[in-house]
Amino acid sequence: MSEADKREGADVGQRGANGGGKSSAGSAEGHKSDELKLAAVYVSDAQYNRNVFFNTSPQCVRLYMLYNHWSLQFLVYVFIFVDLALALFEDPAFVPLPLWATYIMELICLAAFTARLIHYARIIPKQKFWKDPKNICIVVVILLRRAFRSIRNALPQIIYVFFLFIISVLMFSLMALKLFGKRDLKTIDGRSYFTNYGEIIFDLYVLVTTANSPDVMMPAYNSSSTFSIFFIVYILINTYTFMSVFLAVVYNNYKKYLKEEVRQLVRAKRQKMVRAFKVLQEMRDEEPVVMQACWNQLVCVVQPNITNAHRELLWSVSDENKRGYIGKMAFLQLPDLLNIQVITLKSRTHPLEIWIPRIYSSSASRLICRVVQHRAFVYIYDFIILVNAVFIGLDEENSFFSYAEWVFLGLYLLEILMKLYTFEPRAFYARHQFWNWFDSIIIVSALVATILNSVLKPSDGYNGRQILDIVFILRVLRLLRVVDSIKRFRAIINTLVKIGPTILTFGQLILVVYYIFAMVGMELFKGKITYFENSASPGSEYCGNPLLKGSAFAKNNYCKNNFNNVWSSFVLLVELTVVNQWHVLASGFTAVTNASARIFFVIFHILVVIIIINIFVAFVLEAFFVEYTFSKGELQTSLEKKIEELELGIEQDKLDENLVEDMETCENDLGPSETVKGKPSLMFKIASKRYRTVDGLLQRMFEADLSPEDNADDEDPDNESPPGYNFPNPSYDTI
C-alpha cells in the first residue's frame, strides 16, 4: 500500500470514526450517504474524465455535485457566448447598441464568471487554489485549453519543416530574381515583373497557396515555354510536397500528443475509481469487495435516471459469478459500463387501439396500415419528391405552380398523418428517429410559413421576401428525404453525424482564433475601407478610399470585405481561410495602410490554413477510420452477450416498429420480475457507436495502442498529485 493510499485510508477511517463518535443512527445514516455521495462523485468524475482535486468533506462534495450540475455548466456557456457576442454590438458595431446596455451585459457576465470562480474556490482545498498565482488567468483561458494545446504541441515539430520551407521559398525567389529580373517583362497591369526581391517572395508565397496561379507564371511563360519548368518544379516542391509534409507532421504530432493525453486521462480515471472503491469497500473472505446494495445506491446517485432493468443488466455483467458482491477489478469497469449507451425499449400498443379499438382493428384500418408499411409507399413518395423538385425548379410566379405547391404540402402532411396512424406516436418520435423529426419539423414549418405568406401577401406594406426565403429553403430541404431512402447514403450520413459533435470542439478553436484576428484586424483596419449601399455614391468605386483607385480589390468589388464590424470581419476571415483571392484582399488592406499589413495576412494563413485546417483534416481522418475500422470494445461485447443471454435483445429493424424508448427513474420502478415473463415488455439495444463524451471517442481511438500496464494500479507515492499534474484541469473544459 502506498503512502497516498494510507493517507486516503486514514482519512476515510477518521471520518468513519467521527461519524461513529456521534453514535446516533441518523448521523451514521448521514455519514453513509455522504460516503456514497463521495464515491458517486469519484465515479462520475471517472465517467466524464474530470480532473479536479476537490475537498472530500461532505459539504464540499455537495457543492461539487452542484458545481457539476448540467444547468450551471450550461449557464456558464451561455454567459461566455453572451460575452463573446457583445463584440457584435460594441463600436465598431454590426448592430449598434447604447453603451450602457453593453456595459451592463459585460458586468453581468463578469459577475457570473466570478461567482463560478468563487464556487470553484470553495470546492478545492484552499491552499491548492492560492498556491498557483496564475490560477485566475488559467480559468479565463481554460475554456479552450485543449484546442490551444493542440496548436502548441504541433508547433515545435512543424517549426523545422517550416524553416526549411521558408528557405526553399527564399531560394526560389532569388532564382526568379536572377532569371526574370533583367528581362524587362511586364505583368498584365503593366508593372515590371519580378524585379523586387521582397515582392517576389510574397508572390511566390502566394503561389504556394495556389491563389495567384497561373497569373504569376504567365509573363514568364509567354516569354519562353521552358520557363514554365521553373514554376512547375516550384509547385511540386513547395505546394505539393511541403504541404503534404506539413499535414504528415501535424497529423503525427497530433496523434502522439493525443495518445499521451488519453493515457493520462485513463490513469486519472483509474485513480478516481480506486478512491471510490476505498470509500465503499467491505471485507469479505479477506478480499475488499463492494456489495450489490451499496453498488445499486451508488449507481442511482451517479445516474438518477437509469432504469432498474438497465442497472441490473450492468450488475449482471460486473458480477459474472452471481456472488452478490464484486471485487476491485469489476468495480473499476463501472464508468465504462455507464458510458455504453443502452437503449431501453418497451413494446407499447397504439393509443388509438386503446381509445377506439373497434375502428382501429377494422379491415379498412388494417389496410391503411399495410399500405403505409408497404415498400411501394416509400417509392411513391420518393417519386413525389422528385416531381416536386422539378416543380420547384420551374417558375413559381405561374399560378398553376403555386397551386401545385399546396398539393405537395398536402401530400406530405397526409404521409405524416398516415404514418402516425400506423406507428405508435411515441415510437415514431423516439430520440433516435432523426428523419421522422426532421420531416415533421420541415413540413410543419413549411405549412406555417406558406400560410403566413399567403395571408400577409394581400396586406399592403409587406414585401414578404424574408418569409418567402424561409419557405424556399424549407421546400428544398424537404428534398433531402430522398437521401434517407438509399441505404448507402444513410450509412455515410450517419457516420458524418456521429463524427459531428467531436468536430465541434474544433469549431471552438477556430472561433477563438477568428475572434482574436477579428479584434486585431478591427484595431488595424477599421474604417479604412467602406462599403456604400448605394453604388451611385461618389466613393463607391474605390471603397471610399482614394488609395484604392484602380486596384484589383476595388475592381473586384470587394469593398464589403472589411474590418468595420465583427460580422464582416468574420466573413472576411472565412474568405481568407478558403484561400482563393486572399492576396487580392491582402493587397487592398496593404494599399490603405502599408506593406507591413501583409504580415497580418501571412500569419493568419500560417496559423489557420497550415496548422489548424491540417489538424482538422487529421482529426476527420482519424475519426473516420475509427468509425470505419474499429470493432466493438470488450466491455460492449460482454454487455451484448449478457443481453442476448437474457433474451432481451432486439433487432435493428424492430426499432422502427411499435417500441418506444423510455427513461425510468429509480423511483418509478417497474421491478425486474416483469421482464422475464413471456415475451419481455422491456428490451435493450446497445447504441454501439455513440459516445457520450468526446473523450470516449478519443479513448476508443487509442484503445488499441494503449499498453495494458497503463491500466494497472499506479502505486507510486506521489500518486495523489504527480509532478506537473496538480490542479491542471478545472472542469470548464469537460462539460
Place this chain on the structure above:
Amino acid sequence: MSEADKREGADVGQRGANGGGKSSAGSAEGHKSDELKLAAVYVSDAQYNRNVFFNTSPQCVRLYMLYNHWSLQFLVYVFIFVDLALALFEDPAFVPLPLWATYIMELICLAAFTARLIHYARIIPKQKFWKDPKNICIVVVILLRRAFRSIRNALPQIIYVFFLFIISVLMFSLMALKLFGKRDLKTIDGRSYFTNYGEIIFDLYVLVTTANSPDVMMPAYNSSSTFSIFFIVYILINTYTFMSVFLAVVYNNYKKYLKEEVRQLVRAKRQKMVRAFKVLQEMRDEEPVVMQACWNQLVCVVQPNITNAHRELLWSVSDENKRGYIGKMAFLQLPDLLNIQVITLKSRTHPLEIWIPRIYSSSASRLICRVVQHRAFVYIYDFIILVNAVFIGLDEENSFFSYAEWVFLGLYLLEILMKLYTFEPRAFYARHQFWNWFDSIIIVSALVATILNSVLKPSDGYNGRQILDIVFILRVLRLLRVVDSIKRFRAIINTLVKIGPTILTFGQLILVVYYIFAMVGMELFKGKITYFENSASPGSEYCGNPLLKGSAFAKNNYCKNNFNNVWSSFVLLVELTVVNQWHVLASGFTAVTNASARIFFVIFHILVVIIIINIFVAFVLEAFFVEYTFSKGELQTSLEKKIEELELGIEQDKLDENLVEDMETCENDLGPSETVKGKPSLMFKIASKRYRTVDGLLQRMFEADLSPEDNADDEDPDNESPPGYNFPNPSYDTI
C-alpha cells in the same frame, strides 16, 4: 505433401532422371548448374516480387534470366519513353519533324515491343499465353497496371460519397436559384446573377474547388450581409467536410487494397522460395535441408556482385547453429536478407600517403587536415555562403560584384580541394555521400559555365542569356549547402529523399492521365486559341478567336494556355491540377466551342484533383509515418546483432572518414580470413531504411498488420495457379 508439390517433385525427379540417363559427368554437372539457375530465378523472383509462371525447362530459364536482365528492361523503358515522346513531334507539333522520321521511330518502337512480347511468349508455357485472348491488350496497358488499379479500387467506395456530394450541390443550387434568382442582382461584369439553374450548378461546383471564392458570393453579400451564411454553410459542408471525407475514403480504400495486394505478394514470394527449396533440397537426418556450398553458389548466381564477406555474414545469420546446412524456414528468409542493404566498407589509406608519404605526413600537411576537420571550418564556409547569398541578391552589373563572384568560386573550389586532400577521395565520393557529389557537381559546372560566359561575352552575335541563366541557377543552388549543416534539416530532407523514389510511381500514373487528357484536349480544342508572340498583331488581344473578345480568359492574357501542342497541353493541365482560375481557363474553351466543353474540365478535376491527388496525399502520409515510426524489422535486427557479434560494425560518424564502399564480385575474392585479423579491414553497416524496391517499402508498411498465418506454407492443391491468379502480372511492372 499436396498434389502440386508431388507434381513439382516428379518434375524435378524426371529431369534428374533425364540427366542421369545420359550418364556423362559433364551432363550431370550441366544439370546441376541448370537446377541452380532455376533456384536462382525463383529466389530473385521472390526478391523482386515478380509473378511470372515461366517454363521450368533449362532453355526457358536461361531466356527468362535474360528477359529479366536490367539492360533489356531499361531498353524497354527507353522505347516506351521514345514512343510517348513522339507526340511532341507529331502534328500538332511542339518541334515539327518530317513525317517519315516519326513513322520510322514509331515502327522501331513497335518492333521493340513485339520482340519483347515474343521473348516473353517463349518463356511462359504456350498454352498459358494463348489461353487468354486479352493478353496482348494487357501487355500494352500493363505498364501502369498498378497505378490504374489504385484508381479502380478507390472508385466503388468513393462513388456513393460522390453521389451524395452531387446531390448536396444540386440542392444548394436549387436553394440559390430560389433565394437569389428573383432579386435582380448583377455580377461584376453586369450579367444577371444566379438566374440559370445550369450556370448555378457549375458556379457552385467551382466554389467547391474554391477557385471563384469570394467573387461568386459578392453580389449576394453586397445585397445583404446575412446571405453570406448561405455560402459559409455551403463551403463548410461541401468544400471542407466532403473533401475531407473524400480523402478519408480514398485513404482507407487505398490502404485496404494495398494491404491485400501486399499479402498476395508475400504469399507468392513464399511459394517461389518453397519451389526453389524443393529444387535444391537434400535429405539430412530425415529433414530436407540445403547445404552451405549449394547455398553459396545460389547466392553468387542470384547476386553476382555480392562480396564474399557479405555472403558469409548472411550465411551466419541463416545458419545460427553453425551446422553447415539450413532448413526450410531459414532458407525462406533469403530474399529478405538479400534485400537488406548492407554497406561493405574497407579502410583505405589516402593515395597521397602512398605517393608522397613524407610531405603528406609533415606537420604543415597535418595542420591542414586538422583545420579541415575542425568544426570552425564548417562555420566559416556557412558564413561565406550567407555573404554570397547577399551578393547574389545585389546587382551583378556592377563590376565589383562580378569580381566577387570569382572570389566566391575560388573559395568553394579551395574547399573541395582541401577536403579531397584530407579525406580519401574514394570515400569522399562514395555512393551515399550525396552532399559531396552535389557540391562538386554544382561548383564544377558553375566554374565551367562562368568561364564559358566570360569567354563568349566579347564575341559578337552571342546574347548569352541561356548560359547566364544556368550560371544563376547554379549559383543559387550552391546556397542549399547551408541546409546540410543543420542536423534537423538534414533529417527532414533525408526522409523526403527516401520517400522520393516510391513517390515516383505516382509520377507514372499522373503522366499517363495527363497524356490521355492532352490527347483528347488536342482533338477537341486544337487551334481554337492561338498565342501571338508579337503582342502588336491584330488577333493577340482576343487570342486570335473573335469569340473570346472581352472574355476573362483573354483579359487575363491566358492565350498561351492552349491545346495546340503537347507541351502547352501539359502546362495547361498542370494549371488545372493546381485548380486556381481553372474556371476561367474552362470558360475560355467553352466560349470557343460550346458549353459541353465544361464536361472535359470537370472530369479532369474529379479524376486528378479529387482522386489522384488524394491518393498521392494518402501515400505521402503513409510513407512518412512508416519513416517516422517503424522500428527495424526482425531480420535486420538479427543481422545487426551478427555484425556486432563479429565486431565488424562501424558507427555512423566513421562513415564520413577514411572508409570506402566497395563492391567485390565473387571472383575477386579476398577470403574471409583477412577480415578477422586485428582491426578488421572490412566493415559492414546496415543502410537500415533504404529499400531496394518499392514493394519493400510497401511490405514494411503493412508488416505489422500482416497476420503470421499468411507466411505459413500454402499447401492447397491448386497452389500452382490459384483462381484469378494465373498469369496476371507480366514482369513489365516490377522493374
